[in-house]
Amino acid sequence: MASLELQNIDKSYGALRVIEGLNLAVDDGSLTVFVGPSGCGKSTLLRMIAGLEEITGGDLLIDGRQMNKADPIQRGIAMVFQNYALYPHMTVEQNIGFSLRMAGVDKAEIARNVASAAATLQIEPLLKRKPAQLSGGQRQRVAIGRAIVREPAVFLFDEPLSNLDAELRVSMRVEIAKLHRKIGATMIYVTHDQTEAMTLADKIVVMRSGQIEQAGTPDTLYRDPDNLFVAGFIGSPR
Numbered sequence: 001m002a003s004l005e006l007q008n009i010d011k012s013y014g015a016l017r018v019i020e021g022l023n024l025a026v027d028d029g030s031l032t033v034f035v036g037p038s039g040c041g042k043s044t045l046l047r048m049i050a051g052l053e054e055i056t057g058g059d060l061l062i063d064g065r066q067m068n069k070a071d072p073i074q075r076g077i078a079m080v081f082q083n084y085a086l087y088p089h090m091t092v093e094q095n096i097g098f099s100l101r102m103a104g105v106d107k108a109e110i111a112r113n114v115a116s117a118a119a120t121l122q123i124e125p126l127l128k129r130k131p132a133q134l135s136g137g138q139r140q141r142v143a144i145g146r147a148i149v150r151e152p153a154v155f156l157f158d159e160p161l162s163n164l165d166a167e168l169r170v171s172m173r174v175e176i177a178k179l180h181r182k183i184g185a186t187m188i189y190v191t192h193d194q195t196e197a198m199t200l201a202d203k204i205v206v207m208r209s210g211q212i213e214q215a216g217t218p219d220t221l222y223r224d225p226d227n228l229f230v231a232g233f234i235g236s237p238r
């Protein structure tokens, strides 16, 4: 587990400023959900936290240490993407163990960690299959398995369920809530889905044009939105 602090974070692509002086504290072990219109900077922010994108200004602190330049492994962060690309030629077991093999972890430990991730996600019967032999929901579980196998302190999810059909989205949402309770890692979760935000979040952050419009518990944002923009995202009648 780990706490995160974003202090006055800026991001520009050339002359285009996409994140502007953003401040946020993410508590150790909490689940924070980001919502906001397309293009407001949610994915950019996650990629900066993950270490996949350079931070233009400000500081990222993980457990109180400045981590602006650290790589994703040093940060202890794993990210699950919307288009969860699995290696098609590898089995589920090989896909989940891939990052550990690359890190030179020994075979017995890889086998233990893969088995434990598979048990957590209830995909043990699928370990010998190839991605083409899996359903969308099963593939998404494998993608999450690839992230949890490294036992990261922080998980970032970028609209992980948006490619799934409605029924599967509901069951995967329940699985993610269970996963959070079980492993207790700090999670940041981007979604377009209000129900996902309301049911998963300890804290919801509503973003607009690279800035935070309002942040608070689901209950606070629902009952006491600062403005119509926030109310529109949280679905409170006003």
Ligand code: ADP
Pocket: 013, 016, 018, 036, 037, 038, 039, 040, 041, 042, 043, 044, 045
């Ligand atoms: P969101 O995930 O909220 O939809 P993004 O973080 O993807 O938003 O994008 C925020 C803004 O940054 C958008 O205007 C987008 O066009 C721009 N952007 C994202 N990535 C790049 C890039 N690599 N180069 C230039 N502009 C980018």
Ligand code: MG
Pocket: 042, 043, 044
């Ligand atoms: Mg995005």
